[in-house]
Amino acid sequence: MSCPKDAWIQRLVPGRSFIDVGGLWGTVNEKVTVALAAGASQATMSDIAPEGHELWDQFHRHAAAHGARGYDSIGSFDITRLDLHSAHPVFDVVHCSGIIYHVPDPWRMLRNLRQLSREYVILTSMVLPPLLENSAGRLELAADTALYVPALRDEVRRVVAQHFDDRGIRVAAINTALDEPWIWSNGQPNFGPWWWLLSPDMLSRLSASAGFEVLEGGWSWSDLSYSLLLRASGS
Numbered sequence: 439m440s441c442p443k444d445a446w447i448q449r450l451v452p453g454r455s456f457i458d459v460g461g462l463w464g465t466v467n468e469k470v471t472v473a474l475a476a477g478a479s480q481a482t483m484s485d486i487a488p489e490g491h492e493l494w495d496q497f498h499r500h501a502a503a504h505g506a507r508g509y510d511s512i513g514s515f516d517i518t519r520l521d522l523h524s525a526h527p528v529f530d531v532v533h534c535s536g537i538i539y540h541v542p543d544p545w546r547m548l549r550n551l552r553q554l555s556r557e558y559v560i561l562t563s564m565v566l567p568p569l570l571e572n573s574a575g576r577l578e579l580a581a582d583t584a585l586y587v588p589a590l591r592d593e594v595r596r597v598v599a600q601h602f603d604d605r606g607i608r609v610a611a612i613n614t615a616l617d618e619p620w621i622w623s624n625g626q627p628n629f630g631p632w633w634w635l636l637s638p639d640m641l642s643r644l645s646a647s648a649g650f651e652v653l654e655g656g657w658s659w660s661d662l663s664y665s666l667l668l669r670a671s672g673s
Contacts, residue, residue, distance in 0.1 A: 442656035444472055446560055446667050447533070452477035454530035457554070459484050459517050460537045462493040469533045469560075471504040482510040482529070486629075489513035518543065518629075520550040528556050535562035535658075535665075538641075539634045542627050548648035555670050561645065562658055562665040566598065568637050574600035581639035587611055587632050588620055598635060605662060638664040 447456070447469055456473040462485040473481045487493045494513065501509065512527075517534070518541050520526060532555040538544045551559050566585075570577040574596040579585070585594065588611070599613035610616040610631045618628055627633075636644070641664060642652045650668035658665045 441658045441665065442654065442667070443469065443533070443535070443560055443562065443658065443665050446654070447472050447531070448476040450558055451531050453479050454557075455480045455482075456531045456533070457482040457484055457527075457529040459515070459532060459534040459551070459554070461485060461533070461535070462487055462491075462497055463536065465493070465496050465500045467535060468497060468500070469535075470509050471501055471506040473531070473533075474506050474509060475504075478531075480510070481506075481508075482512060482527075484512040484515040484517075486516050487513060517550050517554070518547050520553060526554070529554060530556045530558065532559045534559065536564070537629075538563045539632050539636060540629045542633050544634060544636075544644060545648055548645055548650070552649045552670055557670060559650065559668040559670070560665065561641075561668055562663060563636055563641055564632070564662060565638050565641060565664045566601065566635050567661045568639060570597050570601050572597060572600040572604060579635075579637040579640065581637070581643060583637070584640050584644075585635035587635060605660075607662065642666060 451473045456478040458469045461468040461483055470481045470483045483497060532551055534551055538547055541547050566579055568579050577594060577597040595612060602609050602613050608614045616631055618630060620628055622628055645666060645668050646652055649671045651671055652666055653669055654667040656665055
């Protein structure tokens with residue numbers, strides 16, 4: 439199944455500024471090199487990892503191998519703590535993948551993405567299909583329903599766990615043990631585990647409630663990952 443994200447980037451970024459929010463993890467899924475190849479006027483990689491972290495070294499090597507030059511970098515960038523009352527950079531096109539289900543307040547994160555974006559946001563999240571039926575049972579996710587992982591009932595967890603087991607995916611607190619606390623000793627949330635399980639419909643409605651117009655959507659990874667092309671309302 440083809441991923442729509444690259445096609446959206448190639449269509450939208452020529453002559454526009456671009457930022458990849460939290461794109462260091464895995465490196466190969468970053469979109470800065472894609473944006474530069476498509477003709478972005480300026481491209482930035484941002485991540486919560488501080489400059490000098492080995493993930494930045496890996497990204498710079500990866501970018502060089504793809505002939506990417508002239509991009510900007512913002513380390514220690516936490517999209518959940520964007521200060522909306524101070525000056526911050528704004529970009530025409532914002533890409534953010536694999537983060538929203540790792541934060542306890544996804545609506546606030548979406549509002550921060552809205553403030554970061556002059557026009558478009560490309561958002562990707564791991565999701566559950568609206569209907570799960572497997573050997574552990576049946577689970578239906580209505581369009582207005584999200585599952586809060588720290589509070590999952592055992593019967594729901596079993597169905598979701600079987601879904602991920604069948605696909606070879608290990609998810610802490612669902613089909614494998616969570617060996618860390620949800621909240622660190624300094625009071626900050628742990629962004630490692632999944633806090634939320636969303637359906638594509640719920641992801642769309644959540645985005646709309648945060649000030650976006652949902653333009654397009656499509657599966658990025660079979661029935662595991664879903665992407666949305668969003669436009670900031672009023673743009």
